[in-house]
Amino acid sequence: MHHTHGKHKGKVSYLESPERRKEFSPEQLLNMIPLKETDSILDFGAGTGYFSIPVAKRTSGNVYALDIDAAMLEIIKEKALKEQLTNIVPVQERIEELSLPDGTIDMIIASLVLHEIQPLGLLLQQMREILKKEGYLICLELEPKGSSDKGPRITLEGIEREMKDAGFQVTEKYFPAESLYMLIAQKTD
Numbered sequence: 001m002h003h004t005h006g007k008h009k010g011k012v013s014y015l016e017s018p019e020r021r022k023e024f025s026p027e028q029l030l031n032m033i034p035l036k037e038t039d040s041i042l043d044f045g046a047g048t049g050y051f052s053i054p055v056a057k058r059t060s061g062n063v064y065a066l067d068i069d070a071a072m073l074e075i076i077k078e079k080a081l082k083e084q085l086t087n088i089v090p091v092q093e094r095i096e097e098l099s100l101p102d103g104t105i106d107m108i109i110a111s112l113v114l115h116e117i118q119p120l121g122l123l124l125q126q127m128r129e130i131l132k133k134e135g136y137l138i139c140l141e142l143e144p145k146g147s148s149d150k151g152p153r154i155t156l157e158g159i160e161r162e163m164k165d166a167g168f169q170v171t172e173k174y175f176p177a178e179s180l181y182m183l184i185a186q187k188t189d
Contacts, residue, residue, distance in 0.1 A: 029140070033107070036059070037060060040063075042108045047072050048064060049065060053079050056080070063088050070093060103131070103133070128168065169185060170184070
């Protein structure tokens with residue numbers, strides 16, 4: 001196993017931390033979403049595969065682990081190998097340039113990444129394009145807490161409005177942990 005470079009170490013240790021898993025495990029999320037055994041999934045901003053790996057165990061479809069960072073994708077490849085998962089497809093590309101063919105994905109999982117995208121509406125429209133008819137977008141984000149919050153965040157209302165404008169209908173809302181919200185949105189015609 002190779003070591004991650006300094007700048008990734010903090011990010012990786014957070015992404016893989018037991019506290020994060022205890023607060024909200026990927027398995028908990030997967031139990032809450034309308035995942036079918038044959039679904040093809042896009043894990044958008046996959047990071048270390050926090051969701052890619054557990055999802056790949058539950059579906060026979062392809063799981064596209066998309067991240068701009070090659071080091072993150074290497075971690076996912078190593079985990080997939082260790083778990084003997086053959087349905088994970090690492091995709092290294094800029095998030096704004098989704099190269100997957102239209103109408104090929106059943107579900108997109110975007111965890112703690114959409115708040116970084118400007119303009120968000122454009123990306124959501126691209127996501128809508130690559131989703132199959134009635135496909136799902138699962139979004140996890142942190143609700144901003146006052147003005148002392150570090151970094152960009154997006155409110156539940158803000159993201160809901162953006163999703164609606166891009167042609168999604170929010171079907172369910174969850175609050176799995178303090179300040180964490182999850183939206184399940186479905187592509188509308």
